[in-house]
Amino acid sequence: MKTSMTWNKKWTAAIVRYAVLLIIALLMVFPFLWMVTTSFKSMEEAFRYPPSLIPDKIHWENYRKLLAALPITRFFLNSVKITTLNVVGVLLSCSMAAFALARLNFPGRTLLFAAALITLMVPWQTTLIPVFIMFQKIGWKDSHYPLWVPAFFGGGFAVFFLRQFFLGIPRDLYEAALVDGLSPAGILFRIYLPLAKPALTTLGVFTFIASWNDLLTPLIYIDTLEKMPLTAGLSFLQGQYSSDWPMMMAGAVVSIVPVLLIFFASQRVFVEGIATSGIKG
Numbered sequence: 001m002k003t004s005m006t007w008n009k010k011w012t013a014a015i016v017r018y019a020v021l022l023i024i025a026l027l028m029v030f031p032f033l034w035m036v037t038t039s040f041k042s043m044e045e046a047f048r049y050p051p052s053l054i055p056d057k058i059h060w061e062n063y064r065k066l067l068a069a070l071p072i073t074r075f076f077l078n079s080v081k082i083t084t085l086n087v088v089g090v091l092l093s094c095s096m097a098a099f100a101l102a103r104l105n106f107p108g109r110t111l112l113f114a115a116a117l118i119t120l121m122v123p124w125q126t127t128l129i130p131v132f133i134m135f136q137k138i139g140w141k142d143s144h145y146p147l148w149v150p151a152f153f154g155g156g157f158a159v160f161f162l163r164q165f166f167l168g169i170p171r172d173l174y175e176a177a178l179v180d181g182l183s184p185a186g187i188l189f190r191i192y193l194p195l196a197k198p199a200l201t202t203l204g205v206f207t208f209i210a211s212w213n214d215l216l217t218p219l220i221y222i223d224t225l226e227k228m229p230l231t232a233g234l235s236f237l238q239g240q241y242s243s244d245w246p247m248m249m250a251g252a253v254v255s256i257v258p259v260l261l262i263f264f265a266s267q268r269v270f271v272e273g274i275a276t277s278g279i280k281g
Contacts, residue, residue, distance in 0.1 A: 032256075039063070039249035046245050062250040066237075069247070072254065074226050075233035079212055079258075082147045082229055086211040087204050089151030090158050095200070097154050098162035099188045103174050113163070119156035132220060146221045147214075147229070151207075158203055165199035166192060201269040208262055212255075230255050 034053065038046055039062055041055040066072060100106075101113050135146045169192060177187045193200065218232035225233070234251040237243065 035249050035252055035256075038246055039253050041246050043244065043246060059246065062244075062246045063254075065244070065247050066250045066254070070233055070236060070251075071226055072230070072233070072251075075228055075230040076254075078144070078227060078233075079229040079231070082144055083208055083211040085148035086151040087207045089148060089153075090155060090207045091200055091204060093152050093154040094158035094203070095162055095193060095196070096188065097159045098166055099184070099192055101159065102163045102166035103171070103187075104184060113159075116154075116156045116159045120160070128220075135221065141221060142223045142227065143221070144227065147211075147217055151211075158207070161203055162196065162199055165196050169195055198269050201266050205262060205266055209259055212259055 037053055037055060040058045040060070041062075042057075042059050045052070045055055097116075101109060101116075131146075135141060140146050140149075173191065174187060177191055182190065212229075213231055214229070215231050215235065218229050219235070222228055222232070225236070228236075234248070234255060237248045237251055
């Protein structure tokens with residue numbers, strides 16, 4: 001009897017737990033579902049009251065109007081270029097900096113790591129104007145350089161994230177490689193980076209999403225419409241007095257699809273990287 005009551009309590013607790021998780025998941029997914037369905041509605045349906053989730057008729061013309069209103073293909077290619085360079089720059093520069101801070105002994109190592117952490121505490125808005133003036137002085141205004149060149153100079157979060165992972169790799173492996181004649185650079189690229197695939201994938205996904213969704217930076221530095229990345233370019237669909245909301249939702253769907261594809265393609269390694277990067281060995 002007691003065993004039966006125990007099992008009933010466990011099943012009841014499990015049902016309640018999964019019901020709560022299901023409700024939370026639905027609340028998080030619903031805005032995305034609404035965005036997708038609205039992209040297929042007419043303007044009348046989008047503002048109908050009471051609102052309906054499913055459109056009466058699929059309006060593919062919202063996507064055709066989107067392609068006709070703005071150079072979406074050019075925006076997309078700009079985003080691919082900028083995002084790819086950002087991912088490569090962050091992974092390359094921050095992996096080298098993190099390896100040096102984790103394994104190399106040199107004067108000022110602790111001070112440099114502290115400086116990297118301090119950058120995480122400084123709001124990026126405080127450096128916005130000085131950095132803008134610097135890029136303007138060197139003639140990079142209205143170009144893509146300010147959007148990706150800083151990635152090749154590292155970042156506090158990325159350095160900290162990879163350093164924690166490298167510290168989790170046994171130091172004996174590093175010392176054995178030195179005995180075998182490998183240089184520190186050889187150890188990094190032949191041993192540490194292959195072992196750090198989960199952490200690199202996680203950092204790459206973080207960087208991809210941040211770069212792809214960046215709205216403010218392109219609007220600050222770029223003046224020419226054709227040079228805009230996708231997220232910033234779609235902001236021009238917003239009218240001063242009225243907007244075509246179904247067409248704007250179509251643009252949002254186009255913008256979010258690459259992010260979803262990247263995340264789902266790397267989900268397993270992404271979760272593994274988050275789970276292991278905070279473990280120090």
